[in-house]
Amino acid sequence: MNYPNGAKKVLVKQGMTETADAFSNRGMTLEEDINTTNKYYLDLDKAIVHKKPTPVQIVKVNYPKRSAAVITEAYFKQASTTDYNGVYRGRHIDFEAKETKNKTLFPLANIHDHQIKHMESVIKHGGICFLIIRFAAYNETFFMPAEKLFSYWNDKQKGGKKSIPYNVIKESGYSIPFQYQARIDYLAIIDKLYF
Amino acid sequence: MNYPNGAKKVLVKQGMTETADAFSNRGMTLEEDINTTNKYYLDLDKAIVHKKPTPVQIVKVNYPKRSAAVITEAYFKQASTTDYNGVYRGRHIDFEAKETKNKTLFPLANIHDHQIKHMESVIKHGGICFLIIRFAAYNETFFMPAEKLFSYWNDKQKGGKKSIPYNVIKESGYSIPFQYQARIDYLAIIDKLYF
Numbered sequence: 001m002n003y004p005n006g007a008k009k010v011l012v013k014q015g016m017t018e019t020a021d022a023f024s025n026r027g028m029t030l031e032e033d034i035n036t037t038n039k040y041y042l043d044l045d046k047a048i049v050h051k052k053p054t055p056v057q058i059v060k061v062n063y064p065k066r067s068a069a070v071i072t073e074a075y076f077k078q079a080s081t082t083d084y085n086g087v088y089r090g091r092h093i094d095f096e097a098k099e100t101k102n103k104t105l106f107p108l109a110n111i112h113d114h115q116i117k118h119m120e121s122v123i124k125h126g127g128i129c130f131l132i133i134r135f136a137a138y139n140e141t142f143f144m145p146a147e148k149l150f151s152y153w154n155d156k157q158k159g160g161k162k163s164i165p166y167n168v169i170k171e172s173g174y175s176i177p178f179q180y181q182a183r184i185d186y187l188a189i190i191d192k193l194y195f
Numbered sequence: 196m197n198y199p200n201g202a203k204k205v206l207v208k209q210g211m212t213e214t215a216d217a218f219s220n221r222g223m224t225l226e227e228d229i230n231t232t233n234k235y236y237l238d239l240d241k242a243i244v245h246k247k248p249t250p251v252q253i254v255k256v257n258y259p260k261r262s263a264a265v266i267t268e269a270y271f272k273q274a275s276t277t278d279y280n281g282v283y284r285g286r287h288i289d290f291e292a293k294e295t296k297n298k299t300l301f302p303l304a305n306i307h308d309h310q311i312k313h314m315e316s317v318i319k320h321g322g323i324c325f326l327i328i329r330f331a332a333y334n335e336t337f338f339m340p341a342e343k344l345f346s347y348w349n350d351k352q353k354g355g356k357k358s359i360p361y362n363v364i365k366e367s368g369y370s371i372p373f374q375y376q377a378r379i380d381y382l383a384i385i386d387k388l389y390f
Contacts, residue, residue, distance in 0.1 A: 048316045050276055053250040056266065071251065071269040081245055085280065087287035090321025094282070121243045126285025 030099040030134045030141070033183040034084065040181050047187055049086030049093065055079055081118045082129075088187060089195060092127035094119070095146075095186075099134040105163040106133055108156050116153050119146040128194050132176070132186060133169060142173035143189040225294040225329045225336070228378040229279065235376050242382055244281030244288065250274055276313045277324075283382060284390060287322035289314070290341075290381075294329040300358040301328055303351050311348050314341040323389050327371070327381060328364060337368035338384040 034051070041047040060073035082096040096119075098110050122129045129146040152164045174189045182188075229246070236242040255268035277291040291314075293305050317324040324341040347359045369384045377383075 042316075045316065045319070048313070048320055048322075053248040053272075054253075055248040056251050056253075056269070058249075058251075068270055071271070072267060074251070074266040074269055075263055076266070077248075087289070087317055087320045087322040090287075092282035092285075092287035092322075118243070121237075121240065122282055124240070125243055125282045127243075127282040127287075 029136075030097050030132070030184075033141075033178075034097055034132065037182050037184045037186070038084075038086075040183075041187065047086060047088035047093075049084055049088070051084050052079070052081070078112065080114055082115060088128075088190065091194065092122070092125075093190065094122045094127050094129045095132060097132040097134075099136055101136045102163075102166075103135070103137045104166050106135075106166070106169055107163045108153060109162060111149075111153070113157075116150065120150065123147065128190060130186075132184065133173065135166060135169075139178070140170075141176045141178070141184055142169050143176050143186055144169060144173040145193065148172050224331075225292050225327070225379075228336075228373075229292055229327065232377050232379045232381070233279075233281075235378075236382065242281060242283035242288070244279055244283070246279050247274070247276070273307065275309055277310060283323075283385065286389065287317070287320075288385065289317045289322050289324045290327060292327040292329075294331055296331045297358075298330070298332045298361065300360050301330075301364060302358045303348060304357060306344075306348070308352075311345070315345065318342065323385060325381075327379065328368065330361060330364075334373070335365075336371045336373065336379055337364050338371050338381055339364060339368040340388065343367050 031051070038047075038049045038051070041049060055077040056071075057075045057077045058071055058073075059075070060071070062070045062072050064070065082094050084097065085092070085094040087093070096111070096115060098106070100106055100110070119129045123146060131144040131146060131149060132141060133144055134141045149164075152161070156162050174193070176184050176186055176189060179185050226246070233242075233244045233246070236244060250272040251266075252270045252272045253266055253268075254270070255266070257265045257267050259265065277289050279292065280287070280289040282288065291306070291310060293301070295301055295305070314324045318341060326339040326341060326344060327336060328339055329336045344359075347356070351357050369388070371379050371381055371384060374380050
């Protein structure tokens with residue numbers, strides 16, 4: 001795919017955060033790692049997990065004769081759910097992936113209220129829901145059960161801190177080791193926590 | 196949303212079928228009915244089911260100052276999975292919705308090989324997978340467990356019939372009654388078949 005004029009960077013902005021300045025321009029890396037991992041899981045028939053397409057509001061489409069329809073005006077939309085979901089060992093799994101270049105905290109501005117509501121619902125209905133958080137500065141990636149996120153979110157909504165400290169994530173989350181094939185082997189953590 | 200020049204029709208083509216001629220121009224109706232049903236389920240906190248965004252290949256994006264990024268060149272992509280998934284009573288559910296105006300058969304040309312592979316995988320991993328098929332001419336909507344689709348698909352791949360007769364779907368599928376709020380109350384069928 002050809003992304004002229006820095007389009008790639010904007011895709012990262014739209015797909016992963018509203019406050020792009022706070023985030024690494026290595027932002028695609030986590031997404032690429034997860035996509036690679038999901039493909040590996042799929043090839044091994046271990047789990048069926050896909051990233052949802054980027055939601056786009058289509059306004060104008062042209063129909064050149066003898067060729068495919070061209071979308072000529074469209075806008076990025078905010079996602080109403082999380083980015084990834086699928087099925088593993090009979091369970092519905094659902095997660096969001098976020099990368100920050102902040103060294104001391106994970107800013108909650110990158111998560112939307114309706115995404116939190118979605119996560120709460122998924123858990124209530126028996127799904128497994130979590131965040132994959134990468135601290136780019138340390139190249140460390142953590143598995144954070146969504147349940148552990150909610151109290152920080154509620155604090156923020158009541159005017160409290162707008163972030164989760166790095167140390168809290170390091171202590172209450174689970175480090176995901178970087179591997180060659182299953183680059184972000186989050187199923188290994190799910191095996192331990194939920195089965 | 197504004198769809199000039201028949202864009203709506205093309206969205207239907209892309210999202211629902213490659214052979215639009217064979218299909219009703221009431222094509223959006225089934226999708227709208229399902230979206231309404233899913234919203235009703237969500238409001239009642241009965242199940243979490245969403246339609247995946249239409250996959251789009253983004254080629255060019257413009258960044259006007261002081262306003263949102265505009266996608267100025269993009270193309271519709273073929274979906275690699277089914278259109279809908281979610282979680283219900285602890286189970287992963289996954290389905291595709293198709294509408295035909297054909298009165299005697301459901302053409303299999305509307306389903307892609309990778310979608311069939313996806314459906315087989317979902318079932319293998321413990322998910323509930325099915326098709327919602329509407330015969331527009333009769334305004335009848337059927338729940339068809341994906342398992343019942345596979346033998347017809349395999350026949351087609353071996354050079355057999357390229358469709359499933361209406362009567363087979365009527366007999367081996369399950370009629371979904373049209374209701375006021377849960378317009379396409381497919382969970383009622385799931386309750387009977389899987390729980």
